Amino acid sequence: MIEEHLRRLLADHWSALEAERVSEARRLRVAELTVVSDRGPLAAAVDHEGNRHLLVPVPTHAKVRTGLDGPVLRLRKRPLEDEDTYQHYVDLTCLRNDLHDLFTELCADVLGEVERASAHPVRALYEVLDRWKALFLARAAPLGAEQLAGLFGELTLLGRLLASDPSAHRIWRGPSGHRHDFSTDVTAVEVKSSTAAQGRRPRVHGLDQLEPPEGGTLCLAWFRLRRTGANGPGTAFPELVDRARRLCDDEYLLLTLLAAAGYRPSDADLYRDVRFQVIEERWYRVDAGFPSLTGRALVAAGVPVPVLDVEYTVDLSGQIPPALSADDTSRVIDRMIKE
Template identity: 45%
Template sequence: MAGSLRDILDDHWKVLESDHPTNSNRLRTSDLPVEGRDGRLLAAVDADGLRHILIPISRKQRVRRQLDGANLRVAERALETSTTYTRYADVSCLNQELNDLFSDVCSDVLLAVASSPDKALGATHLVLDRWRSLFSTSSSVLGESRLTGLFAELWVLRRLLTKSSSAVSMWAGPAGYCHDFAFGADAFEVKATTATDGRRVRIHGLDQLDAPHNGRLFVAWMRLQSRPDGHSLVDLVSEVLNLSDDQAALVDKLQQSGYRLADSDWYRDIRFEVVEDAWYAVDAEFPRLTITQLSDSGLPVLVADVAYTIELPDPATSGLDASAVEALHERVMKDIAP
């Protein structure tokens, strides 16, 4: 039902946006198919083209006013006609880049009010409290190393999403798993660099290059070059969101990675060209130090927090060719529902 309510909201806003008011103090509104104790909820658009949802409240109720960063605002608003005067909780999105996310929030509001029409304001506050952190701008943004790593992982994720819209469930790195993508018996580890020469890769932990039990591990490595005409990180995020059938899970994983949609303006100028894109099967010849190797040698593993650097071999002689990479992606995604 939430999905259909989201579509209804989007349809209302699109119609309202086609002719929004010219007076900055006015809203153009339309009735939504959900009614609380004090009246019907409204979709609205203001003179700046910003989207609102209005929840009617009683004369005795007061709205908990809040402004989250520069993105989400909750305020009290009264609408008056020649015959009516109605007070509303006015929830608005101040950043049009977040309209898709705002649609999800408002569809949850509609669903909550429909379930508790006598407690429309309380239901709205509960929904907003659940979503609020995604609209708040963070006090820190990602540095270069984490940005390049995230870009590379999203580059791989986008390719997997073209095979299955459910590929987000395979992205395991944000949750702290030892490999970036996990497919049961197989796994991918993704590495990236902006260095102009060499193929040095920093490995974190003795398990990062250990294959899953009875499975295989593959390493994707990219050389990225920062260029003003490169591929935008913000656009890449939008692409994977549009390809995914579980946007909420993807937003959560982006947040776990340190990327918040509310901070998109900070990343607007982050653009990379993928200069090299190499894939390797981690086999007996691949440079690595792992728990399995140490255990097989009879050495007790009494160390922790191990980090080391390897030099990747020439992909022309040791990497997978394009057809092998394509076949690999088809194989790991074949059992994932589209």
């Protein structure tokens, strides 16, 4: 339960600021709050249009998530300067005066979370926003067996990337409809997973999925998974998700990607007993020696490609093409992080 004193704290400060006179020099009237983070005190503010603001101090170099830009709430980064200080803030603004009461509840929730986690005030803000947003999300159909295996493989690679770079989820492109699961400007990785006990036969979707980025390189990462019982070896699906959430620097963006892939944290109990063990992992460089069917290759061969929805299977069960060595695989991952 949100404590009443936090609601009253906000309401009193906003009311006092609204009563102050507006001038060109004071288009934004600001009052510090008694809730303090490691970066300094949070603040309430009112602008010249009567909109209420909650200001959370952040370092100068901090990035603020995008996507929240009205018509009710707006989130952005803004600097404030007075005679003694120059400080950047994450600015949460309510753009509708008729929703001030609800905005007070939201901001009091933020203050309470910051009091519990003062070292990470912006993360606390994001977590509260995400909780409120979750109230309006419809539950999706559960993921099927193949979808779970495929997403488990992608999250396995994502976890490795995040361990070295907390922003690496920004190159996880598959959930947003990109032709490659992970992609920078010049390096891409397509992840394929299978629970089949024998063979290595990834299914390819489209004539462009195995086309490298223009002027770049593409690798295919193949995982053989074994699904185990609730108490068996391996990793539970929600555990893999939770690890990625802990490692990333923008949980909201990661949750958005997971939702696009069909997974929401509210459905974690549905997958609590789903465990996979990685039995085999092989990486391949998708080059001229790799068996594939692509639009570029067909055009180069003079074959017109007026067809859609092409799917085919590649058989990698033998020793040709050769798999990358562990060192080469590590270099691919390092290169993606550095790019």
